[in-house]
Amino acid sequence: MKIAIPSEGKNLESLVNQTFGRTETFIVVDNSDMSYKAIDNTAASAQGGAGIKAAQAIVDSGAEAIITFRCGQNAADVLKTAGIKIYKATAGSINDVVKMYNAGKLDELTDIHAGYHNHGGA
Amino acid sequence: MQIAVLSGKGGTGKTFVSVNLAFAAQNTTYIDCDVEEPNGGLFLKPDITAEENIEVMIPKVNLEKCTACRKCVDFCKYNALALVNNRLLVFKELCHDCGGCILLCPEKALTEQGRTIGKVEYGISGGVKTRTGILNTGEAVGIPIIKRLLKDIEQENIYVIDSPPGSSCAVMESIKDCDYCILVTEPTLFGVHNLAMVYELVKLFGKPHGVVINKHIEGETVADDYCLQNNIPIIARIPYDDRIGSVNSQGKIVAAEDGKYFAIFNEIFQKIQEEVQHEAVTHTER
Structure with missing residues (x-):
């Protein structure tokens, strides 16, 4: 199964990125053989709606699950509509969290936040 | 004639100057474009x-x-559309009402539908007519209002x-067609920093402008110095005065309560009127 993970770098040793919509890279990894692909997140510099655009890229990648520290409401709406499961990341590398997933140790992410919109005010 | 009152920083006295000016000039219309937090009505009580x-579409x-x-999804610069399992999702709060997706759709599958984002209230307060824009809580874009x-x-x-407040798109929309910009500042470094931002903006728009220094204290010259260096006319200095604070906190208009302040705001209005007429004359001569 393909799993998408926001990443600080372009390989399996990279750390999981703390953000979702504005991560520079997503690693899409197949947990059966650990083959993977790094995709650039073009939403990282979007003025607004970054979460939606990032979620769209994940849907298009064919991933069936994501592992992330956090996820906003709009992005979650896109992912849920696509039937993509959202799991809560634990600290570590892409390798580490996929092992955690394979061992059944990751919980589904339930605290979807309202988004960090309009920071900076008027 | 449209006089816009701006300040880079919130809390410098933009609404204070606006309502007192509208009151002192008489037979005016006060327009509250601060749609996220319109509060001129607290003083004018229309x-x-x-x-x-x-509504936006x-x-x-x-x-x-x-x-x-997927043409619409790829086109939308605000990322208000997504395509999942061949179904289009619309994120209405992110939509900027540009209509591009509707024009672009080769199948004519998209149509416009109205969505209320807020309202405009019209009122009257003595010699001042009022228009107040109110953006609904949770909405992101007040420009249509x-x-x-x-x-x-x-x-x-x-x-x-x-x-x-500030110098964003909403501010630009509010000064686009105005004849004069009053830049309200206070004599603090923070105030002057944000004055510089709105000053850049009014220069860019080529608008006649002048500064009102609010909460002016003798010897605090940071705002005066900035205006002097940049050749910006100072049209008034409103003193730091406990009485103003006290009258404001009761939701009253100081120009209505105290003749001294009526005179200050009336003079601001006279100066601006002369300046705008002068501009009009020099523009026709060109």
Whole structure:
């Protein structure tokens, strides 16, 4: 199964990125053989709606699950509509969290936040 | 004539200057464009005579016609659209009402549908007519409301526009057609930093402008110095005065309570009127 993970770098040793919509890279990894692909997140510099655009890229990648520290409401709406499961990341590398997933140790992410919109005010 | 009142920083006295100017100039229309937090009404206490809902147009999908070609999703710069399992999702709060997706759709599967984002209230307060823009809580974009507020303008009337704080798109929309910009600042480093931002903006728009230094204290010259260095006319200094604070906190208009302040605001209005007439003359001569 393909799993998408926001990443600080372009390989399996990279750390999981703390953000979702504005991560520079997503690693899409197949947990059966650990083959993977790094995709650039073009939403990282979007003025607004970054979460939606990032979620769209994940849907298009064919991933069936994501592992992330956090996820906003709009992005979650896109992912849920696509039937993509959202799991809560634990600290570590892409390798580490996929092992955690394979061992059944990751919980589904339930605290979807309202988004960090309009920071900076008027 | 439209006079816009701006300040880079919130809390410098933009609404204070606007309502007192509207009161002292008499027979004016006060327009509250600070749609996220309109509060001129706290002072003017207008009787509301009419109100109007403001709608924006968002796309509505006809799923039978949509072929999931994705053109609209790729086009939308605000990321308000997503395509999942060949179904189009519309995120209405992110839509900026540009209409591009509807124009672009080769299948004509998208149509416009109205969505209310806020309202405009019309009222009257003695010799001052009021227009107040109110953006609903949770909405992100108030510009359609500002556009409506500034639509029916008659050149022979006097309008005082209370602009939103900062120097964003909403501020630009509020000064676009104005004849004069008052830049309200306070004599602090923070105040002057944000004055510089709105000053850049009014220069860019080529608007006649002048500074009102609010909460002026003798010897605190940081705002005066900035204006002097940049050749910006200072049209008034309103003193730091406990009495103003006390009158404001009771929701009263200081120009109505104290002749000294009526004179200050009346003089601001006279100066601006002369300046705008002078501008008009020099522009015709060119």
